[in-house]
Amino acid sequence: MYELHQIGERSYYIDCPAKIGIYLTNNTDVYLIDSGNDKDTGKKVRKILEEHNWNLVGILNTHSHADHIGGNHYLQQQTGCKVFSNSIEAAFIQYPILEPSFLYGGFPCKELQHKFLLASESIVTNFSDCNFPDNIEIIPLYGHFFNMVGFSTPDNVIYLADCLSSKETLTKYQITFLYDIDAYLTTLEMVKSLNAKLFVPAHAPVTDNIAPLAQYNIDKVNEIACYIVELCKEPLCFEHILQKLFTNYNLKMNFEQYVLVGSTIRSYLTWLKDKRRLDNCFQDNMLLWKQIG
Secondary structure, X not given: OOEEEEOOOOEEEEEOOOOXXXXXXXXXXXXXXOOOOOHXXXXXXXXXXXXXXXXXXXXXXXXXXXXXXXXXXHHHHHHOOEEEEOHHHHHHHHOXXXXXXXXHOOOOOHHHOOOOOOOOOOOEEEXXXXXXXXXXXXXXXXXXXXXXXXXXXXXXXXXXEOOOOOHHHHHHHOOOOOOOHHHHHHHHHHHHOOOOOEEEEOOOOOEOXXXXXXXXXXXXXXXXXXXXXXXXXXXXXXXXXXXXXXXXXXXXXXXXXXXXXXXXXXXXXXXXXXXXXXXXXXXXXXXXEEEOO
């Protein structure tokens, strides 16, 4: 864990729970692609940079989830580097209380205010800033979160952030966090068509052929959607749908899983309603979901 791997003339990644990319712009200056989940990760990253006499110029954040921005604050304070992001993701990075608040739908209780959902704040610079490396391409990867992006380097390496999960993760957890199901499926179809020397997903093995895993993720989304529709033969409230999904997939409920999976299932319900596969009604002051037809 935390080993440095070179995968291009100037592209690297650090093997950790959410892979961190490194792009070397010259003999000394580097940009990180994400920063890991906390201060301790930031310290380990800084040690690797110092061992190679590399100067950290900036951090390119793919999106604002805490496990991708958790090292920002420490590294920015220690090195003065810029943290780059864009649009609503930048707001979440600058005001990280937004993540647990969004997931819960209100003020988050203490059980949700921990490093996996609540990073330390950092000062954000927009992608349009002149210090953003102009030879790195920004690739929109919407769906997992509001405006997630990936990055393509000149040596033909593409960092894919959280736009897909490994087969092992999907087998174990089944339901991974998604914000916009329709945008996610569109992203995965686009990813299937990409060409690169290597692809670096944050939570799946590095590969030179991403299309099969992208299709596997698409199939899993459709499987879950079909199961939700089947559950709603009889009108069900959200809490009962969530309970049945946890039971069917042998998931263990706690506060963190309740908000992560719960937010995702609400997104599925929205998508299925928009696709005219589900409808909703109010009965006895309760919102119920039901099949159409």
